[in-house]
Amino acid sequence: MKITKTVEEVKRFVKPWKKEGLSIGLVPTMGFLHEGHASLIKRAREENDIVIVSDFVNPIQFGVGEDLESYPRDFEADCQLCRDLGVDLIFNPSPEEMYLDGFHTHVGVDVLSKGLCGKTRPIHFNGVCTVVSKLFNIAEADRAYFGQKDAQQLCIVKRMVRDLNFNIEIVGCPIIRENDGLAKSSRNTYLSFDERKAALIINKALTTGKSLLLSGVHDADKIKEEVTKIIETEPLAKIDYVEIVETNELQPVKQITGEILCAVAVYIGKTRLIDNFFA
Known part of the structure; x- marks a missing residue:
């Protein structure tokens, strides 16, 4: 399994994979992986030649007073889970790698992002759409996998892909729950x-x-x-x-x-x- 920290490193691996005609499945995550993420990775592994997992706590989807600094992180455990599941590449960039000095471009989906979580987290989905757009371009994936627990996010990403003609299939996967019914998070x-x-x-x-x-x-x-x-x-x-x-x-x-x-x-x-x- 390859562990990459820069966009250039990812591109160096992706280019020959695409040249060989291999299909690429992308699982975007913010790390601290659990069984819910594992279910996405397993689905991607079943449906693609190559599986890429992004492991990045995206700062621009957190509002003031939210839990950016305290958000749980355990990259070593994430790597072990990915190895066990046959992931080909992990992309673990820094915020500075993803958002270069002078970064001014944001992607958003109107209407769908205004209600539900968007009412109290007004910048959240613009941050999600922006980072996901970047990951789609970096990984050149054929498919990307998202959990249905984040249902609004899933609907918004699907609409963004449709509206902006991204050449990628968005795959929604069922909620994974604890034995007592609590959704994994x-x-x-x-x-x-x-x-x-x-x-x-x-x-x-x-x-x-x-x-x-x-x-x-x-x-x-x-x-x-x-x-x-x-x-x-x-x-x-x-x-x-x-x-x-x-x-x-x-x-x-x-x-x-x-x-x-x-x-x-x-x-x-x-x-x-x-x-x-x-x-």
Whole structure:
């Protein structure tokens, strides 16, 4: 497995791979890899000749007061997981390598980035789209793999690729959960013992909401009310949002008639967790 720190190094490996006609799968990550990331890597390994994993905590997607400095990092463990899964190359650049002096270019997707997490994290998705655009160009990947836990991000990246004619396939992969239902997240490490137990209320509420929909309830407000009510039974939980949106423009719906995304963001103590279901 090759470990690279610069764009030039990545290009040096990618050029002959592309010349040989090998397919490249890219898994963009911010490191501190867990089973959720592993599922993306395994899928990429199954579907491509070459697998590249980017391991980069992207500073421009963090707002003021967010957890950029404290975001968990363990590059040695990341490398071991990638070796075990047959990754061909890890790209682990510095912020200075990704954003040269005088960097002034940003990529954003309007409309889809305004609601849900975009309401309280207004610069986040511009940062995501910018770094992902750079990674697509650097890796020259045929496919890129994203988890459905970050559902808004997945929808936005798909729209960016469509709108800007990127020559890459975006593959969304299912949420990976702990045995008790908590969605895998690097930020779960922030949770205390009691907060970890409290966080289970999120999946419980979403499971109930999905059951209501499948039983024939199509009034979005009724489902949101039930999801909200369940989360509010947990004293350590503070809701950021509970929303039901259609999956094209991510706009709120009143009556569910097509495919929807039910997404929540909840603070457990000081830790903000997201989860969702598509239906």
